[in-house]
Amino acid sequence: MKRLIPYLILLATVTVTPLAAKAFCGFYVAKADTKLFNKASKVVMVRDGNRTVLTMANDYQGEPKEFAIVVPVPTMLEKDQIHVANPALIDHLDSYTAPRLVEYFDENPCNRRVYKAMSAMSMDAAAPAGAARNEAAKKLGVTIEAEYTVGEYDILILSAKESSGLETWLTDNGYKIPSGASEVLGSYIRQNVKFFVAKVNLEEQSKLGFNFLRPLQIAFESPKFMLPIRLGTVNANGTQDLFVFALTKTGRVESTNYRTVKLPEGMDLPAYVKDDFANFYRDMFSTQVKKEDMQAVFLEYAWDMSWCDPCAADPLSNSELKELGVFWVEDPTPMPVYRKPQSGQPGQVGNAWGGSAIAPVPAAANVYVTRLHVRYDAEHFPEDLMFQETGNRENFQARYVLRHPWQGSDQCPEANSYREELKRRQTKEVETLSTLTGWEVDSIERKMGLHPGTSGAQSNSGSNGSSGDKWWKDLWR
Amino acid sequence: MRLKDARYFQIAVLGSLLCYGFFFLGLDLTSQHILTTLTTTLCSQYIFDRYYLGQKFEYKSGLITGLSLSLLLRSNFFYFSALAAFLAIGSKFIIRVNGKHVFNPANFGIITLALLCEEAWLSPAQWGSTTLLAFYLICCGMLVTTKAARIDLCLVFFASYAGLLFQRALYLGDPLSIPLHQLQSGALLIFSCFMITDPRVTPDARLPRLLFGVAVALLAYYLRFKLYWNNTPLYALYFLSPLVPILDVLFKADRFEWLKESISQKNMKLIKETT
Numbered sequence: 001m002k003r004l005i006p007y008l009i010l011l012a013t014v015t016v017t018p019l020a021a022k023a024f025c026g027f028y029v030a031k032a033d034t035k036l037f038n039k040a041s042k043v044v045m046v047r048d049g050n051r052t053v054l055t056m057a058n059d060y061q062g063e064p065k066e067f068a069i070v071v072p073v074p075t076m077l078e079k080d081q082i083h084v085a086n087p088a089l090i091d092h093l094d095s096y097t098a099p100r101l102v103e104y105f106d107e108n109p110c111n112r113r114v115y116k117a118m119s120a121m122s123m124d125a126a127a128p129a130g131a132a133r134n135e136a137a138k139k140l141g142v143t144i145e146a147e148y149t150v151g152e153y154d155i156l157i158l159s160a161k162e163s164s165g166l167e168t169w170l171t172d173n174g175y176k177i178p179s180g181a182s183e184v185l186g187s188y189i190r191q192n193v194k195f196f197v198a199k200v201n202l203e204e205q206s207k208l209g210f211n212f213l214r215p216l217q218i219a220f221e222s223p224k225f226m227l228p229i230r231l232g233t234v235n236a237n238g239t240q241d242l243f244v245f246a247l248t249k250t251g252r253v254e255s256t257n258y259r260t261v262k263l264p265e266g267m268d269l270p271a272y273v274k275d276d277f278a279n280f281y282r283d284m285f286s287t288q289v290k291k292e293d294m295q296a297v298f299l300e301y302a303w304d305m306s307w308c309d310p311c312a313a314d315p316l317s318n319s320e321l322k323e324l325g326v327f328w329v330e331d332p333t334p335m336p337v338y339r340k341p342q343s344g345q346p347g348q349v350g351n352a353w354g355g356s357a358i359a360p361v362p363a364a365a366n367v368y369v370t371r372l373h374v375r376y377d378a379e380h381f382p383e384d385l386m387f388q389e390t391g392n393r394e395n396f397q398a399r400y401v402l403r404h405p406w407q408g409s410d411q412c413p414e415a416n417s418y419r420e421e422l423k424r425r426q427t428k429e430v431e432t433l434s435t436l437t438g439w440e441v442d443s444i445e446r447k448m449g450l451h452p453g454t455s456g457a458q459s460n461s462g463s464n465g466s467s468g469d470k471w472w473k474d475l476w477r
Numbered sequence: 478m479r480l481k482d483a484r485y486f487q488i489a490v491l492g493s494l495l496c497y498g499f500f501f502l503g504l505d506l507t508s509q510h511i512l513t514t515l516t517t518t519l520c521s522q523y524i525f526d527r528y529y530l531g532q533k534f535e536y537k538s539g540l541i542t543g544l545s546l547s548l549l550l551r552s553n554f555f556y557f558s559a560l561a562a563f564l565a566i567g568s569k570f571i572i573r574v575n576g577k578h579v580f581n582p583a584n585f586g587i588i589t590l591a592l593l594c595e596e597a598w599l600s601p602a603q604w605g606s607t608t609l610l611a612f613y614l615i616c617c618g619m620l621v622t623t624k625a626a627r628i629d630l631c632l633v634f635f636a637s638y639a640g641l642l643f644q645r646a647l648y649l650g651d652p653l654s655i656p657l658h659q660l661q662s663g664a665l666l667i668f669s670c671f672m673i674t675d676p677r678v679t680p681d682a683r684l685p686r687l688l689f690g691v692a693v694a695l696l697a698y699y700l701r702f703k704l705y706w707n708n709t710p711l712y713a714l715y716f717l718s719p720l721v722p723i724l725d726v727l728f729k730a731d732r733f734e735w736l737k738e739s740i741s742q743k744n745m746k747l748i749k750e751t752t
Contacts (some may be wrong), residue, residue, distance in 0.1 A: 187649040223705040250595050251553075256707045257658065259605050262503065295606060382654035388707050390598040391553055392505070 040241035042090055043227060046325040047389060048249050050221045053325025057090045057215040064152075064200040064213055070170070070231070072193040074222040076145055077157055083217040084151030089324050090215060093245050095313035097301040097371040099263070099398035101277050102310055106406040106422075109414040136172075140165035145194060151214060152205035158195040162186065166195070181234045188228070219325060227385045233378035239294075244372040244385075247326050252302045252392040253370040257383055259296040260372070263288060263398045264436060270429045270448045271402045280400075283437040285373070294380040301371035302396040310399075326367055368393060426450060484537040487671060490615055491544035494667075497608065498548065504603050511547045513555045517562035518543035525570040538582075542566060545583035545671055549664060549711075550590070552597040561586040561597065574722035581675045581714065588715040599708045601664035609661050616670035627674040629683065630690045635669050637694035638710070645702065668710045680721050682730035689724065693717055 044055040056071075137144055141161030148155045160166035163186035188195075200213060232240065246253035254260040263285070273280045288298065305315050321329045374385070405422050408415070426448065434441045495511070498504040522539030526532050542565050552558055565586030569578045572585075590597040604612075642656035673679070673693060680686040696713035700706040 183650050187651050190649050225705070254600065254602075256602050257662070259603055292605070293607070382652060383658050386707075388598070390551065390600070391594075391596040392551065392598070393553060394505075 040243065041232075042094065042243045042245065044090060044093060044245045044247065044324055045225075045227070045253075045387075046247045046327070047225060047253075047387075048328060050223050051219070051327065052222060052225070053217060053219045053327065055085050055090065055215050055217045055324055057087060064205065065202055067213070068197065068199040071196040071198070072188040072228055072231070073157070073196045073218065073220065074193060074224065075220050076194055077196065077218055077220060079146075079148045079150065081219045082148060082150045082155060083219075084153065085215040085217045085323065087212070087214055089316075089320055090245075092313060092316055092320060093324070093369070094243070096308065096311070096315060097245065097303070097369060098312045099265075099281055099300055099400070100310060100312045101269075101274065101400050101402060103271075103274065103402040103404070105404040106418075108406055108408050108410065109418040110410075110412070137169050140169045142166055142169040149201055149204060150216075152201055152208055152210060153198045153216065154201045154204075156197045158197055160185075160189050160195065163189055178234045181231060184230050184234060187230075217325060219327075225387045225389070227387070229376060229381060229385055230378070230383075233376065233381070239375050239377045242374050242376065244370075244374070246370040246372070246387070246389075247305070247321070247324065248368050248370070248389045249328060249366055250389050250391055250393075251368050252299075252390050252394070252396075253372070253387050254299075254390060254392075255297045255372070255385055256388045257386045258374075258381070259292065260299055261288070261292055261296045262299045262396060263373075265396075265398045265400065267432045267436070268401045268403055268425065268429050269433055270426070270444065271404045272447050273400075273433065274402055277400075280433075280437060283439065285375075287436060287438045289375050294375060294377075297372050297374045297385070299370070299396060300373050300398045301369065302392075302394070303369055304393065304395070305367035305369050321367055329367065482537065484541060487541050488537065488544065490612070491541065491548065491667075491671065493615075494612055495544055495548055498604070502604065502608065505551060505600065506547065509555050510550075510552065510558045513558040514547045514550070514562045515540070515543040517559045518546065518566055521563050521566035525566060529570050538569075539566060541671070542569075542582040542586070545667060546586055548667060549583070549599050550587050550597060551600050552590075554596060557590060557594070557597045561590045564589050575725070577722070577725070578678060579722060580718045581672045581678050584672050584711055584714050584718075588711055599664060599711070601662045601708050604663035604666075606658075606661045609663060609666055612666055616666065627676045627679055627686070630679055630686050631669055631674045633687045633690035634673050634694050634710075637691045638665075638669075638697060641694060641698040645698075664708050665710060668714070672711070673714055678718060678721060680724040680728065680730075682724075682728035685724035685728045689717065689721065692720075 042057045044053075044057075046053040046055075137158075142165050143159045145157040145159055147157075158166070158169075160169075163182040166185055166189065167182045196218065198216060205213075227242075227244065229242065244253075269280070285298070289296075305321070308315060316324070318329050374381075403425070405426075406418065430441055430444050430448065430450070433439060433444050495506070499506050499508075499511070518539045519536060522536065522542075523534050526534045543562060546558070546561055546565060550558065550561055552561070563586075565582040568580050568585040568589075569582045572579045587597075587599065591599060639656070639660055642659050643653065645651075646653055646656045673690065680689050693710065693713045696717060697709040700709035700712055706712060
């Protein structure tokens with residue numbers, strides 16, 4: 001019987017910006033006892049049928065020479081199946097799909113309003129790797145199946161008979177194996193995976209002139225649509241964050257073995273959050289993780305790649321998509337982009353960086369992007385992440401709205417009712433923000449300037465602002 | 478109060494699961510999908526009952542099928558929901574051998590549509606483990622208290638499937654939290670408590686019924702861990718259901734009826750008449 005392609009992959013890459021350090025979903029192996037800090041990683045998964053292209057990026061703090069990765073892969077990889085990507089591609093995809101804040105200014109009740117939008121979440125990219133070899137490998141049941149130099153990486157494809165042999169080989173070659181890793185390695189070995197081991201070739205790196213490690217890409221064919229995260233939890237200090245950008249033809253990607261939850265979105269927030277959006281988003285995300293007992297994968301963005309509204313960044317061009325491995329995109333020329341006329345309708349079309357929103361493009365590249373964010377550890381995520389592509393093309397974005405109050409002092413019946421409405425709105429905004437982030441109501445109100453004696457940016461200085469509203473005065477008018 | 482018909486319990490459990498998913502868990506269940514599915518199943522059931530077989534309207538069966546479809550199936554367009562519902566009920570009346578339908582209606586509707594088009598899919602993991610645990614307990618309680626006719630099949634299937642998952646974990650040296658986690662699937666819950674236990678489509682005799690449960694578990698395991706499909710118990714039941722009429726021929730036994738009292742009464746009458 002024809003043997004089916006075995007297990008997938010544990011992918012880890014590291015892009016190195018020697019400054020910041022984040023995590024990767026794979027298994028990190030350091031040569032020295034250097035404190036390496038795993039916090040967040042990004043993986044782009046291009047998938048159609050059984051064809052998969054994975055691009056892995058991690059922030060890594062440390063010397064490139066000390067970095068190496070071990071990645072279980074389902075099949076033997078030829079040199080042509082391995083590539084090194086431009087980190088800017090992931091940065092662009094990250095910006096395009098980032099949770100966003102949209103800002104509106106209340107008009108003079110007798111006038112109009114202006115709006116603009118900003119994107120807030122932007123992450124750094126990173127990715128390193130290095131590989132080791134050993135002539136005595138065979139004695140340990142480890143076979144070096146192939147050896148390549150790709151870009152700044154030395155890559156080995158290993159197969160192993162048992163975890164102890166692989167563990168010894170890695171240790172003998174200067175890798176530090178976290179305790180507990182051998183059991184997970186053993187599980188992968190019994191599933192007949194190969195191991196992709198990468199290290200940085202410093203000479204090649206200096207020739208190429210990069211002072212950071214670029215994301216590694218691999219292309220392979222496997223029926224299994226998953227991301228191995230188990231090895232990545234072995235050496236993890238606390239929880240890790242993983243961002244998965246799935247690019248597919250049909251529609252939204254969701255996890256089949258963990259609950260996929262949409263983040264709360266679309267609600268009005270106090271205007272001061274504009275200067276504190278990163279904190280807001282972090283705390284909001286943590287609160288949602290807690291609410292789901294840290295057993296969920298969160299949906300941050302799901303959209304047809306040919307447009308956006310509002311745009312946190314322009315959609316990726318066809319050549320960028322191609323570079324990311326979207327193999328069904330034939331035309332390398334940039335996609336035509338149509339700017340949507342600004343409607344000026346409050347609460348409808350927000351507007352983006354540079355004031356643009358991009359409408360659907362006819363005959364687009366047929367690429368649907370799903371951005372998933374998962375915070376995981378070994379206890380709550382015992383199993384690797386499994387995915388499926390669904391036919392769901394409903395758009396979703398983590399989008400938050402700021403409405404700046406009108407600060408004018410005009411007096412007219414409309415202005416008075418506006419001020420009353422504003423009070424109700426601000427109360428709701430406080431509740432929303434507190435529920436989403438767990439922040440204290442008192443502290444939010446203070447920052448909004450709603451407490452007597454404080455002067456916040458949003459304080460409603462108009463009349464009827466005190467608690468003694470004459471609520472009945474318009475009752476029978 | 479003791480209810481004679483286990484289907485009332487099934488409707489209550491499925492209905493609660495649907496309401497919980499819709500109102501509290503924020504699942505991607507649209508009211509349009511639910512309404513279309515329920516309306517189409519009930520209307521189809523009515524039409525087939527009254528005009529095809531000329532019998533009483535079996536709204537309970539239609540409702541159970543409709544609720545199962547609402548819970549498991551997702552689609553972009555309401556007409557896919559309607560098509561799945563129609564296929565489900567239609568299969569019950571059209572695809573029959575010796576007066577017994579071959580496929581579980583909801584299973585037939587879902588898998589046929591999922592095999593045919595990309596616009597329909599299943600979302601197996603949207604319930605969360607706490608919810609599922611609670612509903613597992615309720616379902617077990619239901620099966621025991623109502624003495625549902627096919628609890629043996631439910632138990633054999635579940636034990637076999639769980640056994641396969643645990644042996645895999647032991648073989649791989651994985652922690653047992655992995656198979657335990659794999660058992661926490663909404664689709665698996667609905668499947669093991671409401672689909673495979675459908676007494677109208679399972680083998681009548683006990684021995685083949687138990688073998689059938691093991692076979693479904695083995696095929697589901699094979700599809701899941703060798704071919705890497707999702708929702709494999711549903712596919713396994715779909716592919717193996719055509720074997721049931723053959724098993725019924727090989728192993729004769731009384732046909733199940735939902736209201737056993739009526740059969741017992743008929744038997745009593747027969748006995749009296751013959752004596």
